[in-house]
Amino acid sequence: MGGVLKVDIEGLAAGSSKVAEQSTALAAAHGQSVSAVTGAQSGWVGFSAQALSSLTDHWNALAGKHTAALDHQATSMDTSAKMFSYMEERNSQKLTAVGEQADASTM
Structure with missing residues (x-):
């Protein structure tokens, strides 16, 4: 079956x-860049204004997506850490209970 995790x-x-x-640093740096632009x-x-305006809009959308993806990744990692910690604690309690039962039955 599966290996050890x-x-x-x-x-x-x-x-x-x-x-x-x-993610916060990206959002701040992007905000500064957009302000400068x-x-x-x-x-x-003329056409340069339209092109630069479209490009700026594209950068805004792209940076927003990247920031959201990083935020999602950070949240997922934090949730995973909390869940693994919870499972470790729960499993530790179960093993402690089994050990206590074994000790009690040998006395």
Whole structure:
């Protein structure tokens, strides 16, 4: 059947935080870039203005998708860490109970 699954719960939780931090950094950097581009927009004319405006809209949509994907990944990693931690605790309690029963029956 399946092999042994070993999970570094603390590492998974820490990784989740790092991914969330990167998502926040991406959103902040993108916001600064959009502000700079928008500030220069008044100097755009004609087809260039339309093309740059469309490109800026595309960048906004793309950055939003990337940020959402990173946020989703961070949340999923955090949820997984919590679930693995819960399973470890539950399994530990079950094994402790079995051990206590075994000790009681040998006395």
